Amino acid sequence: MCCCGRLDKIAVNYTFAYRRYSLPFRTPLRTAHGLWTRREGLLARLEREDGGVGFGECAPIPWFGTETVAEATDVCATLGARVSDEQIGEIDAARYPCLRFALGRAKFSAGLAADASQDRAARTEASPYLPVAALVLAGRVAVGKISALADDGFRAFKWKVGAGDMADELALLDDVCAALPQGARLRLDANGAWDRRGAERWLSRCVGYPVEFIEQPVAADAAGAEDLLLGLAADYPVPIALDESVVGAGDVGGWLDLDWPGIYVIKPSLLGDVDDALKRLPKSRTVFSSAIETGVGAKSALNMAFEFFAGTEKPRALGFGVWPLFEDARFDGPRAAPFVRAKDLERLKPEILWNALN
Numbered sequence: 001m002c003c004c005g006r007l008d009k010i011a012v013n014y015t016f017a018y019r020r021y022s023l024p025f026r027t028p029l030r031t032a033h034g035l036w037t038r039r040e041g042l043l044a045r046l047e048r049e050d051g052g053v054g055f056g057e058c059a060p061i062p063w064f065g066t067e068t069v070a071e072a073t074d075v076c077a078t079l080g081a082r083v084s085d086e087q088i089g090e091i092d093a094a095r096y097p098c099l100r101f102a103l104g105r106a107k108f109s110a111g112l113a114a115d116a117s118q119d120r121a122a123r124t125e126a127s128p129y130l131p132v133a134a135l136v137l138a139g140r141v142a143v144g145k146i147s148a149l150a151d152d153g154f155r156a157f158k159w160k161v162g163a164g165d166m167a168d169e170l171a172l173l174d175d176v177c178a179a180l181p182q183g184a185r186l187r188l189d190a191n192g193a194w195d196r197r198g199a200e201r202w203l204s205r206c207v208g209y210p211v212e213f214i215e216q217p218v219a220a221d222a223a224g225a226e227d228l229l230l231g232l233a234a235d236y237p238v239p240i241a242l243d244e245s246v247v248g249a250g251d252v253g254g255w256l257d258l259d260w261p262g263i264y265v266i267k268p269s270l271l272g273d274v275d276d277a278l279k280r281l282p283k284s285r286t287v288f289s290s291a292i293e294t295g296v297g298a299k300s301a302l303n304m305a306f307e308f309f310a311g312t313e314k315p316r317a318l319g320f321g322v323w324p325l326f327e328d329a330r331f332d333g334p335r336a337a338p339f340v341r342a343k344d345l346e347r348l349k350p351e352i353l354w355n356a357l358n
Ligand SMILES: O=C(O)CCC(=O)c1ccccc1C(=O)O
Pocket: 061, 135, 158, 189, 191, 243, 288, 289, 290, 291, 292, 318, 319, 320, 321, 322
């Protein structure tokens, strides 16, 4: 007799373990919040009583408003070596979004491992591959970088702005756009660096350029940020994308309720209870984006992207054109390429990364 329906309702217990990591980048990343030299986070492992094993990654970005690694570690320490579904559900997703994501995904993959009938064949067929945007760093170096990446086949690029002098950066726009291959589009990511007037200068400057959107022009925690962003979106034809403004499923719901007309940049790693948020997001205005995870978090996030876009025509490029990132290449996700295939994810083996942290 089939018992699958009932199994769901029986509380599942797990053996729980976690390992912290601190991984130096090959090249430090310059952000609006200074120089980022190493990625700190933790991997979680859950093993079910029936033998299914799953892994998840907690990769916080505190300047996005998530918990810190230390805070996540404290919660892991209090959980102990045995956890139940109930305990995982009790972790406050608003306070510990990254840890909730880690344990949620570990639980999910442990369940898949335990039930081989739930394969991913159907979803893989619906969307065999997704386009990827290449990340190019701030400043004039972007021009040469885009030309080289165009030769590699990339057609979507994300240029970091808001890192230098505004007049200098505005003056670079022509050269950056001239480097784009035919039909390509440019995303600009200001990471909240501008005030209203700066944002208005950029939004008017970009009219008529092949700009797909401007990401987080003003800070998520600026006074009146919601009204400001809604006003800018209404006043300019260049689409605006929310990134720092949509950390945590609660934020996503809030902006959906406000009928945000622009783009949602979704970093699944920072979203806590991801599934509920994803159900409501408009496919045509959602971009999946990297939180600079290792291959473990990348596998979770990219699997969710494949599921989200299954059957969608012309999905927007993912923002995961970031690897290789780490000095120790074993921790990288799939090397940046114009497309990522669902098949590429099967080659990522979380257990190998877990063992490498031993
Ligand atoms: O996937 C992407 O969009 C690129 C990754 C990226 O830009 C990023 C990476 C780490 C922290 C913040 C950001 C950001 O989008 O602001």
